[in-house]
Amino acid sequence: MRLENMMITAQMEIAPKIFQVTLRGALAQTLETPGQFIHVQIEKSIDPMLRRPLSICDVDMDKQELTLIYRVEGKGTKRLSEKKLGEEVNVLGPLGEGFPIEEVKENDTCLLVGGGVGIPPLYYLAKQLVKKGANVITILGFRSEGDIFLESEFEQLGKVIITTEDGSKGTLGFVTDAIHDLTEEYSVYYTCGPKGMLRAVENSIVSPGYISLEERMGCGVGACLACVCDLAEANVETGKVYAKICSDGPVFKAGEVII
Amino acid sequence: MNRLEVNLPGLVMKNPVMPASGCFGFGQEYAKFYDLNRLGAICVKAVTVERRSGNPTPRVAETPGGMLNAIGLQNPGLEHVLQHELPWLEKYESPIIVNVAGNLPEDYMEVAREISKVKNVNAIELNISCPNVKEGGIAFGTNAQTAADLTEKVKSVSKVPVYVKLSPNVTDIVEIAKAVESAGADGLSMINTLLGMRIDLNTGKPILANRTGGLSGAGIKPVAIRMIYEVSQKVQIPIIGMGGIFEVDDILEFMMAGASAVAVGTANFIDPFACPNLIDGLEERLDELGFDSLTSIVGRSSALCNLNHVR
Numbered sequence: 001m002r003l004e005n006m007m008i009t010a011q012m013e014i015a016p017k018i019f020q021v022t023l024r025g026a027l028a029q030t031l032e033t034p035g036q037f038i039h040v041q042i043e044k045s046i047d048p049m050l051r052r053p054l055s056i057c058d059v060d061m062d063k064q065e066l067t068l069i070y071r072v073e074g075k076g077t078k079r080l081s082e083k084k085l086g087e088e089v090n091v092l093g094p095l096g097e098g099f100p101i102e103e104v105k106e107n108d109t110c111l112l113v114g115g116g117v118g119i120p121p122l123y124y125l126a127k128q129l130v131k132k133g134a135n136v137i138t139i140l141g142f143r144s145e146g147d148i149f150l151e152s153e154f155e156q157l158g159k160v161i162i163t164t165e166d167g168s169k170g171t172l173g174f175v176t177d178a179i180h181d182l183t184e185e186y187s188v189y190y191t192c193g194p195k196g197m198l199r200a201v202e203n204s205i206v207s208p209g210y211i212s213l214e215e216r217m218g219c220g221v222g223a224c225l226a227c228v229c230d231l232a233e234a235n236v237e238t239g240k241v242y243a244k245i246c247s248d249g250p251v252f253k254a255g256e257v258i259i
Numbered sequence: 260m261n262r263l264e265v266n267l268p269g270l271v272m273k274n275p276v277m278p279a280s281g282c283f284g285f286g287q288e289y290a291k292f293y294d295l296n297r298l299g300a301i302c303v304k305a306v307t308v309e310r311r312s313g314n315p316t317p318r319v320a321e322t323p324g325g326m327l328n329a330i331g332l333q334n335p336g337l338e339h340v341l342q343h344e345l346p347w348l349e350k351y352e353s354p355i356i357v358n359v360a361g362n363l364p365e366d367y368m369e370v371a372r373e374i375s376k377v378k379n380v381n382a383i384e385l386n387i388s389c390p391n392v393k394e395g396g397i398a399f400g401t402n403a404q405t406a407a408d409l410t411e412k413v414k415s416v417s418k419v420p421v422y423v424k425l426s427p428n429v430t431d432i433v434e435i436a437k438a439v440e441s442a443g444a445d446g447l448s449m450i451n452t453l454l455g456m457r458i459d460l461n462t463g464k465p466i467l468a469n470r471t472g473g474l475s476g477a478g479i480k481p482v483a484i485r486m487i488y489e490v491s492q493k494v495q496i497p498i499i500g501m502g503g504i505f506e507v508d509d510i511l512e513f514m515m516a517g518a519s520a521v522a523v524g525t526a527n528f529i530d531p532f533a534c535p536n537l538i539d540g541l542e543e544r545l546d547e548l549g550f551d552s553l554t555s556i557v558g559r560s561s562a563l564c565n566l567n568h569v570r
Contacts, residue, residue: 001291003292003530003531003532041529041530046323046324046325046476046477046478047323047324048321049321049323049324049325049326049476049477049525049529050319050321050326050528050529051528051529092531215316215317216316216317216318216319216320217319218319218326218328218528219282219288219527219528219531220528221288221289221291221531222284222288223282223283223284223288223289223527223528224281224282224284224319224328224330224528225284225304225313225318225330225333226316226317226318226319226328226330227316227318228313228316228318228333229316230312238335238339238343239310239335239339240335241310241312242312242313242333247288
């Protein structure tokens with residue numbers, strides 16, 4: 001975990017309100033697992049004041065670069081989207097516990113299910129899984145054809161199924177519809193997206209899996225207890241009945257926390 | 260001589276800076292960033308008799324110059340704190356203040372009695388000002404008599420000095436400060452957060468699941484300064500000042516207003532090194548302003564005003 005200024009080396013709008021930004025700095029090399037996030041202070045300001053937790057979409061260790069994909073939702077992300085190349089942001093990270101991939105073996109098949117801006121962290125995960133020799137099937141859910149991003153990038157790593165809520169491309173409906181239609185077997189799944197989607201995914205798959213949660217955060221390091229969720233069962237060692245999304249998560253074993 | 264040293268009941272502090280309760284957990288998260296011995300004192304999160312799960316999320320909402328929080332006193336409970344959190348802090352020399360909360364006076368008394376027996380606890384901070392719980396907290400802090408009664412009860416069982424943390428959500432904070440002083444408080448902490456609300460335009464509902472929350476951050480500093488200025492002239496006990504400290508000059512402003520030490524809250528979330536950075540900048544600023552020591556500036560503002568008044 002480090003705190004450093006990282007320089008913006010690329011930034012573009014890849015879909016309506018969806019931006020891809022690349023940050024350069026030594027911190028990039030300290031990323032341990034896919035699914036970790038960084039806490040970004042977009043500028044020293046009183047509005048916005050707090051850092052923004054952003055997931056990591058890709059890492060280039062050699063170039064010391066992190067790529068993030070985010071949706072412009074409020075003042076912080078709006079301001080980030082207006083930043084020019086060469087400008088810096090202050091980054092705290094990498095933070096949190098990411099997707100565990102140690103148990104995945106060569107030729108295992110992994111299912112990745114992402115919705116909207118929950119998709120980006122699955123990309124670096126997919127790359128790592130493919131590197132291990134695993135097969136990756138990805139289901140990506142969007143509102144409409146115009147909102148689609150990262151499709152071709154995922155296609156280079158394995159089979160991709162697109163779902164859209166209006167049926168303008170791919171399967172009409174939600175990611176869970178594509179899960180039901182799936183004929184392939186898989187040993188583990190990984191998912192990230194809105195809470196409703198995560199709940200539905202968790203309910204429709206029996207294989208073991210991992211879910212990545214998002215929540216409004218304060219400190220990002222586990223001190224302020226702003227981003228907690230309930231554990232399905234109290235921790236045997238500590239007696240704790242909750243988990244901190246920022247430091248115990250954002251990735252949890254499916255069923256471990258109540259979504 | 261250490262120009263930054265301040266001495267308060269139960270607390271020998273090498274500098275006036277401590278993290279504010281609720282913003283620093285029990286220290287373990289920030290110990291990953293720096294040596295907690297750098298701190299003048301360590302004020303840990305509120306402790307209640309039973310474990311508390313706190314409020315539903317979202318628990319934070321941002322606003323220009325500040326943030327609203329509604330954590331709801333989530334903590335692992337007295338027993339766990341006694342068994343795990345406080346022993347972990349034993350390796351540090353900085354004095355420790357434990358924030359104590361509860362639903363009923365008996366709850367406060369039980370926590371204070373047990374916590375104050377622990378050898379590395381130097382003081383307790385009596386939380387009569389949390390705005391985010393349905394029972395206890397602020398319910399004890401908005402009426403002078405209720406606040407005084409609770410202070411007296413907790414004083415009767417505590418083996419360490421008691422600092423009463425006051426709520427700014429009152430018409431006359433001086434009245435409450437004087438009442439708790441008369442009831443035996445050794446010091447005051449002020450201010451807790453100001454009650455606020457934000458609404459999400461997309462849903463039309465409050466952003467916080469608790470609907471209301473406590474406002475902290477730079478925006479509340481003038482309220483804190485005004486209250487400390489007023490209270491410090493009417494009580495003899497020392498004040499730990501807090502509310503929007505982000506810069507070295509903020510610390511000096513709090514002390515000139517009448518605080519003897521300060522606590523840093525929200526700033527930790529933006530910069531995990533906020534406390535040590537502030538401590539590092541203090542001496543240089545004292546030199547620039549031409550002051551020998553920090554203690555010499557405490558209450559300077561009211562002293563000067565009163566002097567002018569006499570003339």
